[in-house]
Amino acid sequence: DGGITQSPKYLFRKEGQNVTLSCEQNLNHDAMYWYRQDPGQGLRLIYYSQIVNDFQKGDIAEGYSVSREKKESFPLTVTSAQKNPTAFYLCASSIALARDTQYFGPGTRLTVL
């Protein structure tokens, strides 16, 4: 079955540490996205990628970094520069940037201790 996987489901990190969240899709989608969700809030776009080796900042990119070396993979690194990293992180993909629906993975809940 095609879909989007995110790992781990839960992640705990000490302050000052970088952490990388995994996102993999086997839908053959070109575009991939990372969103952040805070309790009781909607989603906000962190980074997005239209195609391999290309990515753009979203609305809240500060303190985050991404790479897109393979079509299937779009990992997100939460750096120590992110002031308030505790949140729910969702990865999504679509056939192309402005076409088709964005489909989401199950999410990773990051807690900074």
Next chain:
Amino acid sequence: AQKITQTQPGMFVQEKEAVTLDCTYDTSDQSYGLFWYKQPSSGEMIFLIYQGSYDEQNATEGRYSLNFQKARKSANLVISASQLGDSAMYFCAMRGADGTSYGKLTFGQGTILTVHP
């Protein structure tokens, strides 16, 4: 800039009845898309329905329909014959097609729907 407003923090409905979740939007784009997603307590975002700004007919997907009123800039979700499994958070979102909003989804704050037996 795009903006989505969902004014109902929480809604209650009796099982088997219909419910309408409100969504209004603001954009200067001529072309855009409107989406509704469901987020159960597990956290995953589930796509429900899509309406394009140039679509003349309201979108329908099973028990879901989108009441699109372009002049009022509203895109309300109607769920018919509610089921207990419909209890979840519902998000309205808009995808822009012009300029800096190209391809990006902007989400509203969400509405928590509770279905009573």
